[in-house]
Amino acid sequence: MSGIVCAIRGGPDSQPTIKQAIALAKDNNLPLYLLYVVNVDFLSHTTHTRIRTLSKELREMGEFILLTAQTTAEAQGVTAHGVVREGNVGDEIIGLCHELGADYVVLGRPQTRHEENIFTHDLLQEFSQRIEQETGAKVVFTRESSS
Amino acid sequence: MTRPTQRWLLIAVLLAISLALVYAGQERVHADGPASDPLIIGALYDRQKQPVVGAQVSVFDVPNGEPLAQATTQPDGHYFLSLSDPIPNHLMLDFKRAHFEPTQIELDAATLQKLQAGETVNLPDTTLPRRIGIAFWIATLVFVIVLVLIALGKLHNTMAALVGLAVLMAVSYLGPLLSEELFIFDFRRALGYIDWNVIFLIMGMMIVIAVVERTGIFQWLAFMAYRISGGRTWLLMIILMVITGVASALLDNVTTMLLMTPITVQIALSLGINPLALLMPEVMASNVVGISTLIGTPTNILIGSYGRISFNDFLANLTPGVLMALVGLILYSEFVYKRELKTGSAQGISPLLVEKLAERARITQPDHLKKAGWVGAGMGLLFIFGEHVRLLPAVTALMGATALLVWIKPDIEEMIEAVDWTTLVFFMALFVCVGAIQEVGLISFIADGVAKIVGTNLALSMLIVIWLSALLSTVIANIPFTAAMLPVIGYLTATIPGADSKVLFYCLSVGSAMGGNGSLIGASANMVTSGIAERAGYPITYMYFLKKGFPALLITVGLATVWLFIHFL
Numbered sequence: 001m002s003g004i005v006c007a008i009r010g011g012p013d014s015q016p017t018i019k020q021a022i023a024l025a026k027d028n029n030l031p032l033y034l035l036y037v038v039n040v041d042f043l044s045h046t047t048h049t050r051i052r053t054l055s056k057e058l059r060e061m062g063e064f065i066l067l068t069a070q071t072t073a074e075a076q077g078v079t080a081h082g083v084v085r086e087g088n089v090g091d092e093i094i095g096l097c098h099e100l101g102a103d104y105v106v107l108g109r110p111q112t113r114h115e116e117n118i119f120t121h122d123l124l125q126e127f128s129q130r131i132e133q134e135t136g137a138k139v140v141f142t143r144e145s146s147s
Numbered sequence: 148m149t150r151p152t153q154r155w156l157l158i159a160v161l162l163a164i165s166l167a168l169v170y171a172g173q174e175r176v177h178a179d180g181p182a183s184d185p186l187i188i189g190a191l192y193d194r195q196k197q198p199v200v201g202a203q204v205s206v207f208d209v210p211n212g213e214p215l216a217q218a219t220t221q222p223d224g225h226y227f228l229s230l231s232d233p234i235p236n237h238l239m240l241d242f243k244r245a246h247f248e249p250t251q252i253e254l255d256a257a258t259l260q261k262l263q264a265g266e267t268v269n270l271p272d273t274t275l276p277r278r279i280g281i282a283f284w285i286a287t288l289v290f291v292i293v294l295v296l297i298a299l300g301k302l303h304n305t306m307a308a309l310v311g312l313a314v315l316m317a318v319s320y321l322g323p324l325l326s327e328e329l330f331i332f333d334f335r336r337a338l339g340y341i342d343w344n345v346i347f348l349i350m351g352m353m354i355v356i357a358v359v360e361r362t363g364i365f366q367w368l369a370f371m372a373y374r375i376s377g378g379r380t381w382l383l384m385i386i387l388m389v390i391t392g393v394a395s396a397l398l399d400n401v402t403t404m405l406l407m408t409p410i411t412v413q414i415a416l417s418l419g420i421n422p423l424a425l426l427m428p429e430v431m432a433s434n435v436v437g438i439s440t441l442i443g444t445p446t447n448i449l450i451g452s453y454g455r456i457s458f459n460d461f462l463a464n465l466t467p468g469v470l471m472a473l474v475g476l477i478l479y480s481e482f483v484y485k486r487e488l489k490t491g492s493a494q495g496i497s498p499l500l501v502e503k504l505a506e507r508a509r510i511t512q513p514d515h516l517k518k519a520g521w522v523g524a525g526m527g528l529l530f531i532f533g534e535h536v537r538l539l540p541a542v543t544a545l546m547g548a549t550a551l552l553v554w555i556k557p558d559i560e561e562m563i564e565a566v567d568w569t570t571l572v573f574f575m576a577l578f579v580c581v582g583a584i585q586e587v588g589l590i591s592f593i594a595d596g597v598a599k600i601v602g603t604n605l606a607l608s609m610l611i612v613i614w615l616s617a618l619l620s621t622v623i624a625n626i627p628f629t630a631a632m633l634p635v636i637g638y639l640t641a642t643i644p645g646a647d648s649k650v651l652f653y654c655l656s657v658g659s660a661m662g663g664n665g666s667l668i669g670a671s672a673n674m675v676t677s678g679i680a681e682r683a684g685y686p687i688t689y690m691y692f693l694k695k696g697f698p699a700l701l702i703t704v705g706l707a708t709v710w711l712f713i714h715f716l
Contacts, residue, residue: 010416011684042678050405052564053360058682060507061409065683067503068416 004028005137006106007035007093010065017108017142022073022080024104024140031079034069035096036062038086059084090127097135105131108142185262187228187254189270191220191242195594195638198224199275201336202244208235220244224272234263240270245330246282246587247275277588280328282318286583289314290631293580297624298668304624305569308576312337315583332586340582341575344452344541349574350566351544352442355526356398357565358551359519363511365394365406370508373414380420380488384428385477387411391429392436392473396443397523400433400672408679410507417500422685424487427692428480430676431664431699435476438660439469441530441540445574446629446659451540453633454640454652458530458540464653468710472661472703479702483695515555522550574626581630590631594638605645606716610708612636612654617704620662621669621697629659650715657707665700667692 006021008014018034025032038058040051066082073080085092097105107128128139187206191199204226205214215238218226228240238254252273254262261268289311296307315331322329368390376383387407394403407429415422437443441451441458450456481488510516526547533543552562584590601608612632619628636655640646663670667677667689673696677687 009682009684011686014684039682042681043675050402050567052561054405054679057406057409058679061412061679061683064413064416064500064503064507068497068500071497071499 002103003031003033003100004104004106005033005035005093005096005100005102007037007089008065008069008108009036010068014069014108017106018069018072020140020142021106022076022078024106025073025078025080026076028103030103031081032073033081033083033096033100033102034066034073035083035085035093036066037089037092038062038084039089055086059086090130094131094134097131097137102135102137104140105135105137106140106142184229184231185234185265186267187216187226187230187240187262187270188267189226189240190224190272191226191244192224192272192274193247193277193588193591194274195591195634196641197591197634197638198222199244199247200224202226202242202247202275204228205241205243206230207239207241208237210239214241230262232265234259238262242273242275244275245332246278246280248278250275277591279588281326282322282329282331283587283589285318285322285329286315286331286587287589290580290584290589293577294623294627297627298622300668303569305573305576308573308580308627311580312576315579331583336586337579337582340585341578342449342452344539345448345578346571346574347541348442348448348452348539348544349445350571351541351546351548352399353566353570354548354562355519355523355544355551356402357562358515358555358557359398359523360402360406361512362516362519363509364516365403366410366508367510368394369407369410369414370504373504378418380418380424381481383414383418384425384480384484384488387425388428388432388473388477388480392432395433395437395672396440399442400437400444400670401675403433404430404672404676405679408676409683412680412683412685413500413504413507416683417497417504419497420490421487422680422683423687423691424484426676426680426685427687427695428476428484430670430672431476431480431696431703432473433672434663434670435472435661435703436469438656439466442544444656444660445626447656448540449626449629449633450652450656453637454649456649456652457534459534460649461656462531464650464714465656468657468707468714471706471710475702475706476699479699483698515557518554519551522547522554525550577627577630581627584631585634590634591638594635597635597639598642601639601643603642603644605643605650606712608639608643608646609650609654609711609715612639612651613658613704613708613711616655616658617662617665617700620659621665621700625659625663625670629655632659645715648715650711653711653715657704657711661704661707662700664696664703665693666696669696 004021004025006017008018021032038055040054040058043051043054062084063082066084070080070082083096085096093105096102107124128141131137131139191202193199198220200220200222202220203217204220205217206228207214216228216230218228220226236259238259240252240254242250250273258268258270293307293311296302296310297304302310316334316337318329319331319333369387372383372386372390376386391403391407394407408426411425411429412422415425438447439461441447441456441461447461451461526543529538529543529546530540597611601611616628616632632655636651640649640651663673667673667687673692677692680687
């Protein structure tokens with residue numbers, strides 16, 4: 001198996017990333033795997049007992065968000081699959097790359113800096129090196145940065 | 148233990164608690180036997196006319212001599228000193244209590260004559276002046292630190308309150324080894340500040356909510372709103388606001404937004420509109436309409452229990468004002484999000500996404516929903532009519548929770564997990580922290596200060612309570628704020644002419660809940676909504692919330708103020 005992995009959240013910040021991933025999939029005639037990672041850490045300061053309920057809700061919301069992106073990709077002749085995972089976004093991207101033997105990973109540069117995660121500006125470069133070393137997939141950054 | 152055994156054990160515990168609360172709710176009359184010795188009866192109060200409990204009262208014939216009799220003041224501030232013959236010609240009473248100035252009064256000749264004749268004398272009430280010692284500053288500092296830790300989110304709310312409790316206890320027990328002045332209160336006294344009605348009401352409602360939230364009713368309602376609106380986004384917004392508001396009044400705001408936000412995001416995406424155009428009005432409606440019932444917000448539960456305000460009282464005195472505020476909020480939201488809503492209508496609806504939405508919007512547990520509906524209706528009746536038999540709301544909630552557990556037989560471990568024990572511990576620890584500042588007199592000083600400003604002017608005090616609590620709720624957590632304000636409001640209610648209608652408690656309810664709309668950190672529901680929206684790629688920043696939410700605060704609190712003025716003045 002091979003393909004392109006693209007982790008998205010949805011919203012305007014994800015659009016350039018989705019666009020680039022679709023273009024890359026078309027150019028290389030590869031299937032596109034759109035990944036949504038459920039993370040409910042933000043509940044830790046409010047109501048941790050709702051984590052199970054919220055995980056289920058976010059999983060379904062993720063499927064819906066992926067469906068919107070899949071529709072866009074398929075309209076352009078690209079085979080697109082939606083994958084929803086739960087946990088740490090970095091680990092899940094690398095895990096999916098391993099499973100698929102991915103050729104490319106498309107990474108965006110989200111505008112938001114609310115959370116300390118691998119998409120923050122300081123850590124993004126380091127994370128891309130980790131992907132390339134651990135999975136052999138080539139990392140492509142979004143050309144049209146929204147930041 | 149097997150699961151059925153665990154279930155029955157939990158049910159037995161809940162029933163036992165219900166019965167204990169019913170028993171505790173009944174007024175008991177103690178019949179004291181006739182005293183043969185002459186008695187001195189009196190009562191101690193602080194400057195706010197609150198009883199001083201646990202003060203040591205001694206009677207002496209000579210200063211610094213051996214006391215002839217001693218007593219401790221009761222929860223109502225009364226003391227009873229029994230003297231034995233012969234009664235000397237000179238007697239003085241000595242009052243000692245931590246955080247109060249030691250006070251002595253000398254009995255006059257007429258009183259002495261009565262005592263010598265073997266009669267019982269009732270002394271006029273004594274007011275003990277407060278004393279500001281080091282314990283005052285420590286308790287105040289601990290409370291402020293707890294508030295700051297909660298506001299900054301550096302520690303979990305429960306952890307912050309527990310740290311406060313631990314420090315208070317450590318100072319109270321270890322401090323006196325260095326200086327008696329460091330004593331704040333003992334553990335028994337600290338536990339006395341915990342309002343168990345609040346704890347058990349919240350616990351019972353958590354179990355009910357856990358059953359309801361799994362039925363899929365929220366998703367179904369949201370989809371129905373979508374269907375009914377027929378693509379008219381302005382109408383969709385109104386219906387979603389009403390659904391969210393009503394759900395928040397019957398359940399709790401956080402659960403409501405936690406379940407409404409993901410489905411709302413999906414509806415917005417399928418319509419091609421910015422989800423924030425629906426989410427912001429929803430969460431603001433949740434904060435506004437939640438206060439129309441006793442069980443709608445934790446602050447109302449606190450206020451209802453302290454001020455002895457029933458479910459019906461909230462409905463009768465707040466709901467019309469809440470409806471006025473909701474209408475104002477709807478008009479405001481339609482205006483503010485006019486552009487975003489129009490964009491959606493123009494872009495049309497994706498059939499594929501609608502199909503997916505419909506697939507999601509189904510009642511997943513119809514049998515549970517039906518049973519929860521019956522139990523909910525029964526609870527509603529008990530909340531409304533239960534006050535005639537002095538049925539505490541906590542008992543109704545526990546009975547409802549027990550009935551659901553027996554009838555539905557859910558996975559008991561899931562139900563136990565669904566009870567947010569950390570929140571319950573947070574409330575307990577918070578009650579102790581607030582109790583500490585009450586104990587050392589900070590609340591009394593605040594009450595004195597407010598009383599000096601407002602005098603006997605009810606209208607002015609209403610304005611100050613509503614707007615001060617609304618504005619402060621935008622920056623500090625409204626639960627600890629409300630808990631701290633309750634004794635102050637209680638004092639103002641007792642002293643300001645016309646305030647015995649409990650209007651100031653309603654003002655606090657309006658201010659502390661609607662104030663949550665003023666900023667992102669103003670309410671837990673805001674934080675949950677923002678967290679989920681960000682996970683859909685639509686972050687709600689602090690500034691965004693402030694820009695949209697603060698005008699909403701001004702409008703809704705303004706309209707609620709108008710209602711309270713019309714209704715109570």
